Amino acid sequence: NAGVIQTPRHKVTGKGQEATLWCEPISGHSAVFWYRQTIVQGLEFLTYFRNQAPIDDSGMPKERFSAQMPNQSHSTLKIQSTQPQDSAVYLCASSQGGQGGNERLFFGHGTKLSVL
């Protein structure tokens, strides 16, 4: 079990460019979460999929951010026209998906996005 895999580990973009972040959840896990971590704001929820369907995207900035889960083995987070304030570590997590917060969440190592 390789755990949750996130690629790339580091991404540097110029202001206004697009960034796509990838996440491969643990095989068999039906719930996938995206969080963002910064020193100032800490950990913030972005969005959540269950069985590939988007369930809650209340944490996603309405403009420029989008997330998809085209199949059970990967999810993507896309940021269009990146801005310096988007710089953060983007964390993906998965869980078995049966019991909400009552179950163990497994996090990937994150993608550190730096927008210059």
Place this chain on the structure above:
Amino acid sequence: GQQVQQSPTSLVLQEGENAELQCNFSTSLNSMQWFYQRPGGSLISVFYNPSGTKQSGRLTSTTVIKERRSSLHISSSQITDSGTYLCAMEPPSGSWQLIFGSGTQLTVMP
């Protein structure tokens, strides 16, 4: 205001000392979890959905959901325990998202 308050913000111990980390929630919650994170590392689930007292090795979690509080006790701390300990709550809205505290940064000195 912050829904999850952690204390202390940072803690420095000598190896072998015990640590007590606190987490308080300003609103009702469905459940909570404790995580551990090394600098630059991923979050590792330490306890999830704890109620009452649970122990895992040198770590003990004591949680009272109705009183909106949880504590994490680390006994006989080791240098490798150094890192950030975060607690998180699931609000009763049923959205499954976790709301995290700011963390306690623990440093264990030799």
